[in-house]
Amino acid sequence: MTGQLKSGSVISSMHSWSKISKVGLPIILLLVMAWGSLALYYQLENKPLRYALLFLWSGVCLTSLYALVVNYHVKYFLTVCGVAALGLSIWWVQIEPRLSREWADDVARISSGVVQGDYVVLRDVRNFTWRTENDYDIVWENRTYDLRELSRVDMFLSYWMGPAIAHTLVSFGFSDGSQVVFSVEIRKEKNEQFSALGGFFKKFEMTLIAADERDIIRTRTNARGEDVFIYSVDMSPSARRDLFLAYVEKANELHRKAKFYHTLTANCTTIVYTMVSRIVGGLPRSYQLLLSGYLPEYLYKLNALVPGVELAELKKQAYINERALQAADNASFSERIRVGVPHFH
Structure with missing residues (x-):
């Protein structure tokens, strides 16, 4: 009887987690996409490079979001998005303030x-x-x-x-x-x-x-x-x-x-x-x-x-x-x- 209760509890928890992940993961993905897009927009002064990377980054995030919603190769696309986010984060932490620029x-x-x-x-x-x-x-x-x-x-x-x-x-x-x-x-x-x-x-x-x-x-x-x-x-x-x-x-x-x-x-x-x-x-x-x-x-x-x-x-x-x-x-x-x-x- 105790084992059945535990089993039922685990199954219930899995269902709850599944529901949360279906809502939570897309929100997290959208937030990550927004942060990365703004970081690229405000940091890259070269406009062709800026918009090319914005297009690439948004494409990766939106494709991953679509795959998550329709449940199509989710692990693959989330992995690709995760690698892109990791690369963006490594670039971000290396941006340092400077004393020397052409100041106003x-x-x-x-x-x-x-x-x-x-x-x-x-x-x-x-x-x-x-x-x-x-x-x-x-x-x-x-x-x-x-x-x-x-x-x-x-x-x-x-x-x-x-x-x-x-x-x-x-x-x-x-x-x-x-x-x-x-x-x-x-x-x-x-x-x-x-x-x-x-x-x-x-x-x-x-x-x-x-x-x-x-x-x-x-x-x-x-x-x-x-x-x-x-x-x-x-x-x-x-x-x-x-x-x-x-x-x-x-x-x-x-x-x-x-x-x-x-x-x-x-x-x-x-x-x-x-x-x-x-x-x-x-x-x-x-x-x-x-x-x-x-x-x-x-x-x-x-x-x-x-x-x-x-x-x-x-x-x-x-x-x-x-x-x-x-x-x-x-x-x-x-x-x-x-x-x-x-x-x-």
Whole structure:
């Protein structure tokens, strides 16, 4: 009797597995085909080769899928598809980021820094003058900052694709009125455009730019027409200093060794979260870290924004575009865009 029960259980399990495999294997095959197709599309610059391999890869996958559905020489076709997928995977893992390419002007250099006690010498601080996105003066500078004079941290959010997606920039202010902004960005090649989907497929290297606010903020408000907001962030003096040094360390790391940008795991917001969480500790994870347009809500819940002001009012006062357009390239740009913005003293 026990043997019959076991036998029946095995047969039932086999039937269940058969049903699952009939549905599951085609889905897995379609996912593998989609991943391989996108990998080939974003990595191969030679168009004839790209489309030839895409045709071959898709043909192998679709033929295997058809064989699986009609139950025709399934093992043979799945083996062929498996070998093709293995070859594609071996090619994929060998793709390495590079420091040397024909970079776009605004990311031609990666900022770096030398720490000398309380002083930090930042090399290759970008200070372009932007008239339009394609019309600008190229200026890279070396600047020295006294960490004892570090007095504030502000977060800029630049919205370029709806309310959920924003580029995150962190600005450090000093008691003498100077500002420097750190921005984690893709390192574009000349004539290359950002693609969120391509960012999943090793399409872009990562860079860290230190820049003057009249450069990196004004290019977004005045040249690109993106909506930009500024929020004063509550951090202790020691945390501000540690975060500044963490940016310098990250810049030096990218200056020495190239790394890929990743739309989900290594972007302008997740890198900042990683650095801050090491300093502050206990920061919760949230979908708002991925949908960076909602970072104000995240910080508001943590009481990291100016207290006593409702979030809706903070957002209203944080919008700087009109002030940035009026300030243009005025030397007091940083001061003028902060008029009326609540901040910590």
